Amino acid sequence: LGAQENHSSEPHRSVLKTPLKQAATSHSVLMELQPDCQPLTTPPKPKEILPADPWTPTSNLKMLMSAASPEIRSREQRRELSNNPREEHLSGDEYEKSQPSRKEKSLGLLCHKFLARYPDYPSTAENNYICLDEVAEELNVERRRIYDIVNVLESLHMVSRLAKNRYAWHGRHNLPKTLQALKKAGEENKYTQQIQMIKKREYEHEFDFDGERNEEMARSFGSNEHSEMSFVELPGMEFRAASVNSRKDKSLRVMSQKFVMLFLVSTPQLVSLEVAAKILIGEDQLEDLDKSKFKTKIRRLYDIANVLSSLELIKKVHVTEERGRKPAFKWTGPEVLPNIQGTKLETTSTTSPPTISESIPSKEQCSKNLFPSRGKQNFTRHPSLIKLVKSIENDRRKIQSAPTSPVKISTSTDQNISAFPSQMAQVPVIAKHQLEGQSRKAKEMNMKLSRSALDCNLSLPEVVLKPQPPRPAAPSDQPALPQPLGVCPPSHGPVSPVILPQTHSGVSYAIYLHPSPAHTVTTYSPSFMLQPLPCTNVTGIKSINSKVVNKITTEEGDNQISTDDPTKSLTAKERPNIKSETSSQRCLKRSSALQENTLIKRCRSDEESLDTALTFFPSGYLIPLTQCTHGNNAGFSDEEKAGICSLQHTTYSSPIAGVIPMTASELKAVNIPAFHITPFNIMLSPTSIAAAPVLSSSSLNSGNTGSAPNPSSSVLNFTLQHVGLIPAGVQVPANPVLQHLPVSSQPENVSHSSENVNLQEEKVSKNRLQLLDRGGLRGWEPCVPKEPQVPQAATENFFRTPGGPNTGPSLSANSDGTNRTFQGTLYIPQRKLEVSED
DNA sequence: ATCTCCCGCCATATG
DNA sequence: CATATGGCGGGAGAT
Numbered sequence: 001l002g003a004q005e006n007h008s009s010e011p012h013r014s015v016l017k018t019p020l021k022q023a024a025t026s027h028s029v030l031m032e033l034q035p036d037c038q039p040l041t042t043p044p045k046p047k048e049i050l051p052a053d054p055w056t057p058t059s060n061l062k063m064l065m066s067a068a069s070p071e072i073r074s075r076e077q078r079r080e081l082s083n084n085p086r087e088e089h090l091s092g093d094e095y096e097k098s099q100p101s102r103k104e105k106s107l108g109l110l111c112h113k114f115l116a117r118y119p120d121y122p123s124t125a126e127n128n129y130i131c132l133d134e135v136a137e138e139l140n141v142e143r144r145r146i147y148d149i150v151n152v153l154e155s156l157h158m159v160s161r162l163a164k165n166r167y168a169w170h171g172r173h174n175l176p177k178t179l180q181a182l183k184k185a186g187e188e189n190k191y192t193q194q195i196q197m198i199k200k201r202e203y204e205h206e207f208d209f210d211g212e213r214n215e216e217m218a219r220s221f222g223s224n225e226h227s228e229m230s231f232v233e234l235p236g237m238e239f240r241a242a243s244v245n246s247r248k249d250k251s252l253r254v255m256s257q258k259f260v261m262l263f264l265v266s267t268p269q270l271v272s273l274e275v276a277a278k279i280l281i282g283e284d285q286l287e288d289l290d291k292s293k294f295k296t297k298i299r300r301l302y303d304i305a306n307v308l309s310s311l312e313l314i315k316k317v318h319v320t321e322e323r324g325r326k327p328a329f330k331w332t333g334p335e336v337l338p339n340i341q342g343t344k345l346e347t348t349s350t351t352s353p354p355t356i357s358e359s360i361p362s363k364e365q366c367s368k369n370l371f372p373s374r375g376k377q378n379f380t381r382h383p384s385l386i387k388l389v390k391s392i393e394n395d396r397r398k399i400q401s402a403p404t405s406p407v408k409i410s411t412s413t414d415q416n417i418s419a420f421p422s423q424m425a426q427v428p429v430i431a432k433h434q435l436e437g438q439s440r441k442a443k444e445m446n447m448k449l450s451r452s453a454l455d456c457n458l459s460l461p462e463v464v465l466k467p468q469p470p471r472p473a474a475p476s477d478q479p480a481l482p483q484p485l486g487v488c489p490p491s492h493g494p495v496s497p498v499i500l501p502q503t504h505s506g507v508s509y510a511i512y513l514h515p516s517p518a519h520t521v522t523t524y525s526p527s528f529m530l531q532p533l534p535c536t537n538v539t540g541i542k543s544i545n546s547k548v549v550n551k552i553t554t555e556e557g558d559n560q561i562s563t564d565d566p567t568k569s570l571t572a573k574e575r576p577n578i579k580s581e582t583s584s585q586r587c588l589k590r591s592s593a594l595q596e597n598t599l600i601k602r603c604r605s606d607e608e609s610l611d612t613a614l615t616f617f618p619s620g621y622l623i624p625l626t627q628c629t630h631g632n633n634a635g636f637s638d639e640e641k642a643g644i645c646s647l648q649h650t651t652y653s654s655p656i657a658g659v660i661p662m663t664a665s666e667l668k669a670v671n672i673p674a675f676h677i678t679p680f681n682i683m684l685s686p687t688s689i690a691a692a693p694v695l696s697s698s699s700l701n702s703g704n705t706g707s708a709p710n711p712s713s714s715v716l717n718f719t720l721q722h723v724g725l726i727p728a729g730v731q732v733p734a735n736p737v738l739q740h741l742p743v744s745s746q747p748e749n750v751s752h753s754s755e756n757v758n759l760q761e762e763k764v765s766k767n768r769l770q771l772l773d774r775g776g777l778r779g780w781e782p783c784v785p786k787e788p789q790v791p792q793a794a795t796e797n798f799f800r801t802p803g804g805p806n807t808g809p810s811l812s813a814n815s816d817g818t819n820r821t822f823q824g825t826l827y828i829p830q831r832k833l834e835v836s837e838d
Numbered sequence: 839a840t841c842t843c844c845c846g847c848c849a850t851a852t853g
Numbered sequence: 854c855a856t857a858t859g860g861c862g863g864g865a866g867a868t
Contacts, residue, residue, distance in 0.1 A: 102866050105844065132857085144846070147859055164853070164857065251860070296861060302843055327841075 105141075107303055111149050111310035113139050118169045128169035130159060148252070152307040155231070155256035176334065178232075179264060183336045185232050186261030191279065195266060198278050232257050255280055255297075256304045263314065269331035272319055273301055305329055 103109070114135065122128045132150070136143045150167055153159040157174040159167045186192075231254050258280055262271045277297040308314045313333035318325045 102842090102844065107843075142846075143857080144859075145844085147857090151859075292862080298841095299843060299862075300860090302841090306843080 106306065107145065107148060108306035108310050110139060110141055110145055111307045114146070114149050115310060118171060120172045122169055122171045122173075128171075129162070130167040130169050132165045132167065148303050149307055151252040152256045152304050153311075155253040156260070156311070157233075158311075176337065179260070179334065179336045181232050182257055182261045183264035185257070186265040189261070191258075191262055191265045192267075194279050194282075195262065195271075195275055198275050198282075230254060252300065252304070255300060256308075259301060259304055260308070260313070263329070263331035263333075264336055266331075270317070270319065270328055271331075272326050272328035273298055273305075274326060276301055 117135070118128055118130075130150075132143060132146050136146045139146075150159055154161065154167075157178045158171060159169050162168050259271070259276055262276055262279065263269045277294055280301075281293060281297050305314060305316065308329075309316060311333075313331065314329040315332045317328050317330045319328045320326075
């Protein structure tokens with residue numbers, strides 16, 4: 001067999017390929033891969049490539065997992081035939097059998113084979129070069145296919161191009177940073193909002209609306225972002241970089257990054273193909289929904305998804321809505337950390353002037369490209385241009401021409417700014433990398449831990465809430481799947497309870513914040529601490545989704561999730577070092593004690609939770625948000641929530657209701673971008689608030705920023721609550737992150753920053769309130785539940801808050817009535833969504 | 839029929 | 854100019 005060697009890239013005939021396969025037993029391809037493969041593939045060929053151990057333990061697992069399902073189908077069993085050593089004589093049938101079969105030639109499988117060749121975490125020492133020719137040959141595929149894989153890997157910075165036929169393999173070392181950068185980029189791009197918009201639009205679509213809605217949307221976002229960003233780079237990466245950086249559009253790469261961003265900013269980290277395609281297309285222009293274009297986009301997304309699936313970053317699932325089942329993907333990769341460093345990443349930690357680089361090819365890594373649009377225009381190639389062109393012409397996107405398109409630029413609004421300021425960010429990132437080494441999970445944990453304090457804090461805040469959108473419209477899509485709890489960061493085991501609120505579905509929670517100006521806290525200090533309130537206050541709410549099923553179960557998820565329980569949390573993974581707890585942590589701990597009640601199982605991704613569906617509120621805790629103020633609010637964007645909302649709500653259609661009377665203006669003032677509230681919310685009694693004790697707030701960052709303390713924010717919260725806009729619990733979150741923000745104020749902008757903060761727990765982030773500005777609100781109309789009704793259960797969900805806090809952990813949603821502590825109930829409409837993994 | 843998505847033509851970019 | 858890249862969409866296998 002050594003034969004093949006030469007290089008024709010052509011795959012050709014089955015003949016050659018046969019060899020490998022045969023080995024496999026009937027079922028699993030996987031099997032092939034792993035055990036066999038290695039030997040097979042590697043052996044003859046060049047060695048260097050696979051330096052050390054191509055197979056890491058993890059990789060094996062992956063393989064297995066991934067492979068498993070499909071394999072089954074192997075009914076064919078051509079295997080046997082092939083098994084026989086040579087296929088010399090094949091009859092027609094046999095011949096066919098020997099044929100690979102479409103599945104065997106799938107990009108996902110090919111990608112597995114490709115990945116199997118390299119270690120997830122290659123030692124720096126080695127030079128892991130990838131020679132495209134060789135790989136193609138060894139894997140028996142056309143070169144074209146390799147490009148598909150490599151391009152996606154490149155988007156994640158798992159490989160980088162060195163030269164013409166060569167790429168350098170970096171493995172997953174950069175993944176954390178990359179994801180962080182992508183998340184940030186996604187936030188800055190307001191993807192969450194875009195997602196919501198799209199869903200909303202769909203929803204409306206169903207009903208009559210339509211019409212102008214689009215415009216509305218556009219405007220609302222209008223401002224919008226969009227804008228694309230070009231390829232997001234990491235700082236450290238490209239060392240050698242070699243000559244090239246082809247600056248072209250790199251569409252597949254960019255598309256891949258954007259796709260990933262969608263997951264990272266979505267609360268239920270679930271993205272349907274349809275929505276992704278629309279966003280990716282539409283960034284530029286919302287309008288033309290060209291059908292063919294849409295189809296093409298979908299095709300590409302499948303290609304990308306296959307690679308990401310092989311990397312185990314996402315998993316295919318189906319979301320069942322009323323309309324039927326739609327393909328979607330769920331993020332199964334590591335949680336992204338908050339960022340801290342993130343900031344740095346962008347700009348490069350050093351000071352490099354980001355934008356400018358423009359022409360500068362290579363070099364600098366990082367940031368250069370990020371968000372060109374925003375800052376002003378920057379580079380020539382900006383996609384935006386392209387768009388224009390397209391519009392004009394059609395296809396030829398190529399136009400690279402000019403430097404930015406003016407148009408787009410305009411669109412972009414604010415956000416950008418905030419981003420840069422990152423001055424503070426300097427915090428040392430630290431350890432993160434180490435984390436990486438381990439299993440992802442572990443990693444996650446570690447990270448958090450390391451930062452412990454921070455994280456904790458962050459997480460907490462997040463907890464805060466998620467407001468629900470007014471139901472009205474939105475529902476259309478979102479599945480609300482529960483978010484996987486997984487999100488929750490393990491690390492805080494203790495703390496986590498607090499988080500509960502987030503609950504998986506997008507229920508909202510309320511939490512009290514503490515208004516006080518606080519500030520001061522030093523940096524990391526946990527910005528928010530929670531304190532247990534004695535009672536009443538809180539209430540949890542939650543809607544349940546009745547059936548939502550999500551099984552997010554994957555192993556990983558569990559881990560994360562587990563955190564909730566103190567016990568669990570610690571368990572396996574690492575419990576992180578608790579070691580240094582910061583004060584914050586301590587706080588947490590205390591809280592944890594409380595937790596008992598509070599806790600909930602939320603996390604568990606599992607179903608169980610579903611069943612219970614309830615979430616509890618941690619009542620009693622306050623969360624100080626201080627910082628939030630800064631614009632963070634904007635952060636809310638959370639489209640997510642929207643998604644959440646969508647969940648099952650059925651019941652009500654309350655139209656309008658969703659909208660809250662608030663004046664938009666007021667809200668805005670606050671900076672809160674959007675928020676949706678359900679009628680219930682309104683109800684809150686102010687008192688409740690009062691009850692809540694305040695916490696000491698710690699403001700995080702305050703230190704560095706100097707940002708103003710946020711009194712305002714606190715005020716805001718207060719105000720809102722009193723007003724009724726926000727359920728008592730809710731609060732505007734402040735993110736530590738915010739800090740960066742310069743004072744900016746613009747509400748809008750703010751948003752992203754906040755997100756960053758949140759950590760991994762994405763979940764947390766999700767829960768936030770959002771406020772819409774007027775425009776925004778408008779958007780949300782009362783929706784009627786599309787679905788006729790959901791079973792009651794679903795409807796029931798809404799919860800109101802229960803009052804009694806107490807009940808320990810469990811509050812059922814239903815219960816309520818009682819206390820009102822929480823008066824503000826949120827209602828979340830839920831739509832039923834089911835996710836089925838396939 | 840719909841969902842996936844492989845295949846490979848062919849325009850471009852690079853060398 | 855020869856290759857290396859990679860956009861794109863037809864159309865077929867999988868469900």
